[in-house]
Amino acid sequence: MKKVNALKISLIAVVFGLLTGFLIIAVTNRNPYNLVVALVRSMAGFNLLKPDKPINVLYILNWFLETMPIILTGLSVAFAFRTGLFNIGGEGQYMLGCTAAAYVALFVKAPFPLHPILCILAGLIAGGIWGFIPGILKAFKNIHEVVVCIMLNYIAWYLTSWFVRAYLPINPNTGSSSINFPESAIIPTLNFGTSSQFNYGIIVVVIALVIFHVVIEKTTFGYSLRATGLNFEAARYAGMKTKFNICSSMFISGAFSGIAGAVTILGVYHYGRTFQGFDGYGFDGISVALVGASNGIGILFSGLLFGLLKTTSNNLQLFNIPKEVGELIQGAIIFVVAAQYIIIYLEEKLSKKKGEFK
Amino acid sequence: MSYAIEMLNITKVFPGIKANDNITLRVKENSIHALLGENGAGKSTLMSILFGLYQPTSGVIKVNGKEVSITDPNVANDLGIGMVHQHFKLIESFTVTENIILGLEPKGKFGTLDIKSAAKKVKEISELYGLEVDPYAKIDSISVGMQQRVEILKMLYRNNNILIFDEPTAVLTPQEIQDLMKIMKNLIKEGKTILLITHKLKEIKEVADECTVIRKGVGIATIDVSKTNEKEMAEMMVGRAVNFNIDKNECDPKDVVLSIKNLFVKNFKGLNAVKDFSLDVRAGEIVGLAGIDGNGQSELVYALTGMTKIESGNVYLKGEDITKYSIIDRFKKGMSHIPEDRHKHGLVLDFELRENFVLHSYNNKEFSSTGFIKYDKVNSYAEKLISEFDVRSGKGKDSLTRSMSGGNQQKAIIAREISEAKELLIIVQPTRGLDVGAIEYIHSRILKERDNGKAILLVSLELDEIMGLSDRIAVIHNGEISGLVYRKNTDENEIGLMMSGSLHKVGGEINEKG
Ligand SMILES: Nc1ncnc2c1ncn2[C@@H]1O[C@H](COP(=O)(O)OP(=O)(O)OP(=O)(O)O)[C@@H](O)[C@H]1O
Ligand SMILES: [Mg+2]
Numbered sequence: 104m105k106k107v108n109a110l111k112i113s114l115i116a117v118v119f120g121l122l123t124g125f126l127i128i129a130v131t132n133r134n135p136y137n138l139v140v141a142l143v144r145s146m147a148g149f150n151l152l153k154p155d156k157p158i159n160v161l162y163i164l165n166w167f168l169e170t171m172p173i174i175l176t177g178l179s180v181a182f183a184f185r186t187g188l189f190n191i192g193g194e195g196q197y198m199l200g201c202t203a204a205a206y207v208a209l210f211v212k213a214p215f216p217l218h219p220i221l222c223i224l225a226g227l228i229a230g231g232i233w234g235f236i237p238g239i240l241k242a243f244k245n246i247h248e249v250v251v252c253i254m255l256n257y258i259a260w261y262l263t264s265w266f267v268r269a270y271l272p273i274n275p276n277t278g279s280s281s282i283n284f285p286e287s288a289i290i291p292t293l294n295f296g297t298s299s300q301f302n303y304g305i306i307v308v309v310i311a312l313v314i315f316h317v318v319i320e321k322t323t324f325g326y327s328l329r330a331t332g333l334n335f336e337a338a339r340y341a342g343m344k345t346k347f348n349i350c351s352s353m354f355i356s357g358a359f360s361g362i363a364g365a366v367t368i369l370g371v372y373h374y375g376r377t378f379q380g381f382d383g384y385g386f387d388g389i390s391v392a393l394v395g396a397s398n399g400i401g402i403l404f405s406g407l408l409f410g411l412l413k414t415t416s417n418n419l420q421l422f423n424i425p426k427e428v429g430e431l432i433q434g435a436i437i438f439v440v441a442a443q444y445i446i447i448y449l450e451e452k453l454s455k456k457k458g459e460f461k
Numbered sequence: 462m463s464y465a466i467e468m469l470n471i472t473k474v475f476p477g478i479k480a481n482d483n484i485t486l487r488v489k490e491n492s493i494h495a496l497l498g499e500n501g502a503g504k505s506t507l508m509s510i511l512f513g514l515y516q517p518t519s520g521v522i523k524v525n526g527k528e529v530s531i532t533d534p535n536v537a538n539d540l541g542i543g544m545v546h547q548h549f550k551l552i553e554s555f556t557v558t559e560n561i562i563l564g565l566e567p568k569g570k571f572g573t574l575d576i577k578s579a580a581k582k583v584k585e586i587s588e589l590y591g592l593e594v595d596p597y598a599k600i601d602s603i604s605v606g607m608q609q610r611v612e613i614l615k616m617l618y619r620n621n622n623i624l625i626f627d628e629p630t631a632v633l634t635p636q637e638i639q640d641l642m643k644i645m646k647n648l649i650k651e652g653k654t655i656l657l658i659t660h661k662l663k664e665i666k667e668v669a670d671e672c673t674v675i676r677k678g679v680g681i682a683t684i685d686v687s688k689t690n691e692k693e694m695a696e697m698m699v700g701r702a703v704n705f706n707i708d709k710n711e712c713d714p715k716d717v718v719l720s721i722k723n724l725f726v727k728n729f730k731g732l733n734a735v736k737d738f739s740l741d742v743r744a745g746e747i748v749g750l751a752g753i754d755g756n757g758q759s760e761l762v763y764a765l766t767g768m769t770k771i772e773s774g775n776v777y778l779k780g781e782d783i784t785k786y787s788i789i790d791r792f793k794k795g796m797s798h799i800p801e802d803r804h805k806h807g808l809v810l811d812f813e814l815r816e817n818f819v820l821h822s823y824n825n826k827e828f829s830s831t832g833f834i835k836y837d838k839v840n841s842y843a844e845k846l847i848s849e850f851d852v853r854s855g856k857g858k859d860s861l862t863r864s865m866s867g868g869n870q871q872k873a874i875i876a877r878e879i880s881e882a883k884e885l886l887i888i889v890q891p892t893r894g895l896d897v898g899a900i901e902y903i904h905s906r907i908l909k910e911r912d913n914g915k916a917i918l919l920v921s922l923e924l925d926e927i928m929g930l931s932d933r934i935a936v937i938h939n940g941e942i943s944g945l946v947y948r949k950n951t952d953e954n955e956i957g958l959m960m961s962g963s964l965h966k967v968g969g970e971i972n973e974k975g
Binding site for chain 1: 766767768787788789790791792798800805806807808809810811812816820821823824829832833834
């Protein structure tokens, strides 16, 4: 069931999601074809209604820009999933990552490539610690990580707002964000002459994907983390350090979200933020991990998919479609993936001929 | 006489294997029909098809002469078919009655749950069949044997007439097995029909009317049990002669490897489960630990292997005090452990088989370098163990462990632990759920390990196994050692008396003449 079906289910989910989108548009007396137009436009900048105009790189870059943080938070959630944990604290870890990176950007002096690297490391550690806390409580006090994570999301929100105001130099024009980072700390854009904010942070995303894959699938460490997640008692019987493993898993999981925060703030905002609410990337990570079946390659593709749906949402209004339709499609996809057992069940029913695992 | 069940030309294909290959099974009404076959022969699969858990690839099922399509367990239930799985499906924090009525809760006035009338009915059924179950007891406070009776009650409460038992005796103590046999006979008296999967030929001989033998997915024959014997059935199922006697030469014990001194261990309730327990096991000998279930065996083993804290006393391995060592350090010192509960401790069911073979040793030089697992080494190791121990599954080393048959899961654990044992092997219930052919092989392997100079502590509820394999026998009663004797100086009677605590005889100390 594991690999083959996961792919099948994700594809069924995507098709179902898009059909839902078409249906909603059709029943509200709009032209469903416009959704296709919007999707193609967001993907490649190519306007199907004006076929003479060329491809516009700006759109492609913005699509990729949108996928960067959600691949990272997707890895964050997936890492926890694979080791039997549910990290719903991505939002908080992301905020901590943002703020720690901002602090290092403003207060540590370093030359260019080193400076953003230091900032990202700071984000990694801050996010990691924010994941580590529910990890410890789970390992030693058997408190469910979901409860702690949700509380920590709110604590992170207020903590970072206070910290930015109290310790970072505030920009007098905004009053609620810090002054701009020095040039040496900023991740430069990679926009091929367009106005996109797509940036070299993509390198970090790629490295994170590779590390995730290697650690989970190839290393002894990943093996013992997975064993602990799949059968805690068997891992204990085998002599693994089960408590340490739970804490490490949550630290690493949090670190991925922290990196997402650092990369976003260094590549897009260029200043320390006080948050008005959750950016939503942490929650998007849950969708990305679910649809991507919690493996590296799957997350790459589901990240691209959700990135596309997010940018499409922004473009939909141009085609007289409410932008909520994009969210609706995302919702429908998650619904199917979450209800995958229904699909497995139906499949068993329909294809009596085939043998499947339970 | 008419047939209650007819399964005609049933075939079931799983990826990589034909679990059932054109099997035909006819079960006479109001009889006990046994299914016999090697581990992985396809018995559980066939019964899962009858219970609606799997759909057959091809074939026809008739219930009471009528062709039916059993698409899920609810359909099976409506047809009067019930099943007791090897691993019970009960909710621990619920009472007996609450578990039984799950899914068909009786409504009282104003839609409230009418537990009282349900409990009354449970009590009536329980008395009718001699089950002696307390309707208000909580599941987590009753024994495994009682839990099984709750599963039986569940079927009876639903008026099921055709009852499937998948290896019901594998988890029971000898006394509980006797009780279950009686219960089955009572069920037949009341007009039920029973399908029984078991590896114990004695049980088939005792209760079954007919027996269908399956080999590698193929139905070999259906025989009249009264006209055959255990030897014949075993041969029919394995396809060769099986040796029931354990051929064993004299042991040649060397230095003491495991030494337990005045051990006290508490159970999860905080009571002393092991009291002042002392025992030595030498290299090259098998010490059997006999006892009635629940007399402290599990706690003793957990304490020896580091899974539970030791209250007081000491454990030495080759003279080194390992009382405070972690599980992994004990393993590194040469201790191996075949655990009692294979699903809880022995395996990660969602791992591939090959990954389960290196559960302790994934971090050793042999299977890893600089933190990376050497999957090529793991693969060849897995293949070696699979062929050596004849572990059967659909896709070999790549099979998902969860999809393997119960007996083959057990063989995988034994293969891993025996291969890794360096000094001491602690073996608990090794042959639970194994077929007679596999038992013969595993017993010979245990003896080989002994002859290779390993110290072996064998914990088993099966007296035959203890008597057959051990060189010395220790008996535990109420957490204390009530007997220690040389195998050749004792018999089942004496061991039985020591198990019940009516005889105390610690004579088999190693400095004494055997
Ligand atoms: N869900 C499944 N997916 C894939 N293969 C399966 C599945 N269930 C069973 N098998 C395979 O089918 C074969 C028959 O398994 P089954 O459980 O029926 O054996 P069994 O006769 O009950 O053996 P045992 O005595 O060990 O319990 C085994 O080789 C097993 O690996
Ligand atoms: Mg079976």
